[in-house]
Structure formats: C-alpha cells, structure tokens
Amino acid sequence: MPELPEVETVRRGVEPHVLGRCIVAVTVRDARLRWPVPTDFAAFARGQRIDAVSRRGKYLIFALNGGDRIIVHLGMTGRVLVLDADHPVVKHDHLDLQLDNGRLLRYHDPRRFGAVLPWPKAEAGHVLIDALGPEPLSDAFSGDYLYRRSRNKKAAVKTFVMDGQIVVGAGNIYAAESLFHAGIRPTRAAGRVTRAEYARLADAIRAVLAEAITQGGTTLRDFAGADGASGYFQQDLYVYGREGQPCRVCGTAIKGIRLGNRASCWCPGCQR
DNA sequence: CTGTTAACCTGAGTGC
DNA sequence: TGCACTCAGGTTAACA
Structure with a gap:
C-alpha cells in the first residue's frame, strides 16, 4: 500500500x-x-521518550531520548494509527505502544509484510x-544522477526507478505515473534512456511525489493516515489502474503489461 | 556481477 | 452460497 507519500502522510499525522x-x-x-519483532522489544522500548x-x-524512524531508535515499515498493508488507549482491538492489530497521554500508537497489518x-x-x-x-x-537526486547510475543497465526503466538502492520512495503507482508525465515507456532499457529524458523523469518523480504528499497519499484499498483518513491522489492518476481506459491527455487506450511481476500501465500515445 | 522469479501473507474480487 | 482462482501500494532470497 504505502509508497513515499503515504509514509510521509503517516509521519506527519503521527508526529x-x-x-x-x-x-x-x-x-x-x-x-x-x-x-520477527524481537522478544526483548518491549523491554527495549518501555520507558523511553519519543523525541522525533x-x-x-x-x-519511519522513531528517535528515542536515549539514542535508540525504532524502525517501522508498512509493507503492503501496514497502518500506524493514533488511538485512545481503550480503543477496541481488532484482527491484525499486532503491536501497541501505549503513551503517557492516554493514547497509543497501534501497528495493524493484515499481510504482515511490514516490520517493527x-x-x-x-x-x-x-x-x-x-x-x-x-x-x-533532496538535492542529491537529479536527472544526471539517474543517467549516471543507469549506464549499461538492461533492466526496464520502471524496474530501475523502483529499485530502492537507486532512489527511494517510488513504488508501483508513482513509478508508472512519473514515467507517464516524463513521456517514457516503462519497458525501455534503463541504459538506453537519454540524459534529457532522465532530466524530465527526475522532475516528474519529484513533482508527482510532492503533489501526492499534498493530497495525503493515494487510497485505493487499504491506505489510511494516522487518523484513519483517506488520501486523494487517486483522482490524479493518469495510467495506474487505467488499463483499457482512454488516456486523459490524448485519448489513446492505456496499455497494461507485467514488468518484474508488477502490473504496469502506460499510454502508447504519450510515452515513447 | 546483472537480471529475473518466487516467496512471504491475507483479503477482496471475479467467474463458474 | 461456495469454491477456485487472480490480484494487490513492498522487499528480498534464491536462482539463471
């Protein structure tokens, strides 16, 4: 469920x-x-103050006053919710951090692909x-950076930008949307995308992620912020989940294929 | 080394 | 109503 904008939405809601x-x-x-959550996790976290x-x-990284930290990843279906301490427990509520203000941080994750x-x-x-x-x-991310890292790579450019070791935060939705806005087909070999195209792609990734954060993320099924609210970026999707529907720019039917076991949509009219 | 595939897990949706 | 099957926003371990 959560790509960078959804995680940032949760962070801002929880903080x-x-x-x-x-x-x-x-x-x-x-x-x-x-x-597995280590057996000594409770002893590790108890009594510590959350400073950031x-x-x-x-x-997500919770910085504790002693210098320790807690890492949380939401996987595909994870949620971090801020609730009153007596809030009823439902299926898949795997972990609670009870706070000294009568509230708790609750980790909920049906598929358990996430981590604490x-x-x-x-x-x-x-x-x-x-x-x-x-x-x-950040400033470290640019078209020139993508161009440098992609030379001689034969993997599809969509797979390339979804690789967290290349750039973090662009998952299946935002990679597809960014490639659309940059006019690049997701199937192109990363090493054959030009410097000018990567400049457009870096701009598109930045713009798409920033706008999605502004909209509170994309809610298709599971995603909710820390207060349970939905995101709104799904209204701004141009290709993701739109296979067979007309392109919002040129009217061409959106195509769908699988790349690295992930559904991938693109517009044959707008993307080269 | 690079690149592709299967696997982890549950629930929702579809078609028969 | 039930069953079999497919698919899902992520990541990595195991392959070729």
Whole structure:
C-alpha cells in the first residue's frame, strides 16, 4: 500500500501526537512480521521518550531520548494509527505502544509484510537503511544522477526507478505515473534512456511525489493516515489502474503489461 | 556481477 | 452460497 507519500502522510499525522511522549507499555500480540519483532522489544522500548519521528524512504524512524531508535515499515498493508488507549482491538492489530497521554500508537497489518524493529544506539547504521539511494525530494537526486547510475543497465526503466538502492520512495503507482508525465515507456532499457529524458523523469518523480504528499497519499484499498483518513491522489492518476481506459491527455487506450511481476500501465500515445 | 522469479501473507474480487 | 482462482501500494532470497 504505502509508497513515499503515504509514509510521509503517516509521519506527519503521527508526529504531533507522540513528540515528547513516553512509552509506558508495549503490547506485542503477533511478532510474526516480515522479520520477527524481537522478544526483548518491549523491554527495549518501555520507558523511553519519543523525541522525533523521521522518514527515510518508506521507513519511519522513531528517535528515542536515549539514542535508540525504532524502525517501522508498512509493507503492503501496514497502518500506524493514533488511538485512545481503550480503543477496541481488532484482527491484525499486532503491536501497541501505549503513551503517557492516554493514547497509543497501534501497528495493524493484515499481510504482515511490514516490520517493527529496534535500532539500538550502539549500532551506527542499519542494514535496512544503509544501502538506500537518495531521497527523491533532496538535492542529491537529479536527472544526471539517474543517467549516471543507469549506464549499461538492461533492466526496464520502471524496474530501475523502483529499485530502492537507486532512489527511494517510488513504488508501483508513482513509478508508472512519473514515467507517464516524463513521456517514457516503462519497458525501455534503463541504459538506453537519454540524459534529457532522465532530466524530465527526475522532475516528474519529484513533482508527482510532492503533489501526492499534498493530497495525503493515494487510497485505493487499504491506505489510511494516522487518523484513519483517506488520501486523494487517486483522482490524479493518469495510467495506474487505467488499463483499457482512454488516456486523459490524448485519448489513446492505456496499455497494461507485467514488468518484474508488477502490473504496469502506460499510454502508447504519450510515452515513447 | 546483472537480471529475473518466487516467496512471504491475507483479503477482496471475479467467474463458474 | 461456495469454491477456485487472480490480484494487490513492498522487499528480498534464491536462482539463471
């Protein structure tokens, strides 16, 4: 479910409710996430104060006052909700952080592809974070960067920009949408896309992600912000999920194929 | 090394 | 109503 804009929407929704709050209790109902929640996680988190909530790619990072951190990834169906402490527990509510203000942070994830992991102060880096590519909304990300990294690569350009080691945050929806706005077919070999095209693509990725954040993300099925609210970017989709429908720009029927086991849509009229 | 595929898991939707 | 099947916003381990 969540690509960068959805994770950023969750971060912004959670932050005001948890900053400066202490974790007074931890409940782990099901530790079987993508990686098991360690058995000592409750002891790790209990009694610590949350001093910051940041995001790296699709990872949320809760910074604790002692220098430890908690990493949260939402996988495909994960949610982080801010609820009152007595809120009823439903199926797939796997983990709670109870706060000292009568509220709790609840991790809910039907498919359990997500993760909640400790990141101790003693470990400077983290294996899930260290190899990530640049943030697409930072200065380190540019068309020239994509051009450099893509030389001699035969993989499809859509697969290339969805690779978190190249750039973080662009998943199946926003990769497809960005390629549409840049006028590039998703099937093109990454190494054959020109410098000028990558300049357009980098601009498109930045613009699409920024606009999606403004809209509170894209809600198709599962996604909700920390307050349970839906996003609105689905109204701005040009190709994702529109196979067979007329292009909103040129009227050509949107085509669909599979690339790396992911559904991929593009407009034969607008994308070359 | 690069590139592709299967796997992890549950639920929703479709077609018979 | 039930069953079999497909698909889903992510990521990585195991292959070729």
